[in-house]
Amino acid sequence: MSIYDEIGGDAAVNAAVDIFYKKVLADPLLTPFFDSVDMSGQSRKQKAFFTTIFKGDTAGADTYMRNAHKSLVEDKGLSDAHFAAVAGHLNATLNELDVPAHLTDQIMGAAASLKDAVLNRSPAEKIAVNQ
Numbered sequence: 133m134s135i136y137d138e139i140g141g142d143a144a145v146n147a148a149v150d151i152f153y154k155k156v157l158a159d160p161l162l163t164p165f166f167d168s169v170d171m172s173g174q175s176r177k178q179k180a181f182f183t184t185i186f187k188g189d190t191a192g193a194d195t196y197m198r199n200a201h202k203s204l205v206e207d208k209g210l211s212d213a214h215f216a217a218v219a220g221h222l223n224a225t226l227n228e229l230d231v232p233a234h235l236t237d238q239i240m241g242a243a244a245s246l247k248d249a250v251l252n253r254s255p256a257e258k259i260a261v262n263q
């Protein structure tokens with residue numbers, strides 16, 4: 133069974149994204165990034181993206197995330213602290229919705245695996261940073 137089915141399908145994904153963006157927009161570290169973003173469109177795109185990857189289709193996810201956030205890295209300084217904050221809000225959202233731990237672990241693992249793409253880093257840079 134996919135994460136999508138196990139979590140409870142559309143209703144669960146929609147509830148998670150709604151709660152997630154309430155938390156993100158209430159975080160002063162993150163609000164500057166969303167100042168001029170149409171949040172209904174953003175929620176719709178995030179629901180579609182989570183639905184796709186929770187169904188197990190991760191093809192193209194890396195490139196999509198890299199392209200979607202590239203200008204935020206270059207122009208607005210999107211970096212580790214922001215990624216950690218967003219991941220924290222996602223984790224808190226899943227806990228609030230009583231998502232079982234084994235699913236939360238998988239979802240947080242999927243988010244972590246997209247970090248290099250979101251921050252427009254290559255794996256080599258990551259190794260260099262960690263040295």
Ligand code: HEM
Pocket residue numbers: 162165166169174177178181200201204210214215216218242243244246247250
């Ligand atoms: C694994 C983590 C993340 C995922 C899965 C994710 C997912 C997405 C998706 C699906 C989009 C829509 C792209 C499109 O089709 O236009 C998007 C855009 C966006 N994301 Fe993320 N994101 C992540 C991390 C972050 C972080 C850490 C920030 C920092 C604040 C952020 C801020 C934004 C902003 C501001 C946009 C809108 C860009 C625009 O419309 O110009 N995201 N993200």
